[in-house]
Amino acid sequence: MSAAADRPADHTSPVPAGTTAGAHAESTVLFHERLFPGPTVWVVAVAIGAALGLILVPLNLTVAIVFSAVCILAGLVLVYQYSPVLEVAHGRFRLSRAQIDVELLGDPTPLEGEEWAHTIGQGFEPLAHHCVRGWTRSGLRVEVLDPEDPITAWVASTRRPEDLALALRTAKQLQARQSL
Template sequence: MPDASADSARPRALSDAAPLHRERLLPSIGVWIVGVAFGSVLGVILVPLSHALSLAVGIVGVVGVCVMLAMASPVLEVSGAALRAGRAQIPVDLLGEPEVLDKEGWTVAMSVGFEPLAFHLTRGWVHTGVRVPVLDEADPTPAWVLSTRRPEDLALALRSARSQRS
């Protein structure tokens, strides 16, 4: 039988390290309320047939919509040597200095300062974010623009990950 203490003493690979930053971009309260209302309407439709059936379908509908909203919410993660935004990822070595976008900066970035060639992972219910330039000359993407409720934390995690790599 393998010794568990030997496994814990072994250093973890950089990609297996605990994330420096992890955030799931869950919907706002308003989206949750609309989701619950939509799920319950599925049950209300069946009231003329059976009250018990309509209650059961309503409960399943509310739970199902809530689970779908949570599962469809992307995750931002800085872990090891990479930034992961949803299903996309990029090595932190290829990223420049992150720019924290407060509410005003975010408004500019999403309107007159919009970069059509940048990689965007944005959510309408999050009004702050981070813009990180891509330093790779061969990459046509000039930057990553990411919604985040904690832009200072994400920027700090990116700086830390970059400094650990150099």
Template sequence: MYDERLSAPRSWWLLPVLAGLSLALIMLRFGPVPAVVGLVAGVVLGAAALSGYGSARLRVVQGSLVAGDARIPVDALGEAWPLDRAETLAWRTAKADPRAFMLLRSYVPTALRVEVSDPEDPTPYLYLSTRSPERLAAALEAARAEQPRG
């Protein structure tokens, strides 16, 4: 079993406050009450957007890899390669294949690249931002080993 939430860094939580202040300054020309409403609305909407962006999860459960909204059986996956910082950057830019499934979070410095072995699937590989690429690769291998052969 593996479970990781790709939550945004703490420093990013300053962004909703700045959005609220910006909206408050814009609304200030209409009076102090609209400015306060703008402040509250900007902070709440910014926090909701950031929370939604940081709610992506990676899980290995019941013989499947769950990456964000995607659910892929582990028997449809091939070899997994943990990527260091340099390789992570290369695979999200110059080496990237537009057909690949990418669960990308720029604030996560490492990733895992997993080959897709299903011949019916046009996706060549999965690129998964993860803070623990070795642990995720091990969880996928363990889940694959638990699958009944047949």
């Protein structure tokens, strides 16, 4: 099964009373991270919004201030919306809008420093699914085991590669228990 379109995650699925947590463990969120950019991008979004408001100052100062505020708010919303989400929940690994069952993934490899730089540079895999952000200095690579999927691996920026790898391993173990 290849990566599918994003579905909204249900974060309000509590474990019913009288059942074991293991029976509903796949419905828990094991990892969640939104890759927000650094302060520079936020400042640039505000500066662009303010600059757009300056265009209208010769016409009317009040309209320019209101327009500037709306542009600043729109810029901040865009930065938030375009910050990808990494999530391991419901037996699936979600990377922005793409998702895949964890049982179709190999063992995750956390990458930092030189290893990460090599993976997204000279070691770039053209057939892998990439979600790389320049403001992170670490990431994760996990091989796709599905022979029918043309994607060879998922490569993702994350500030917590060890935690994401642990969540993927845990989700795979929970899936294996569910199938028994």
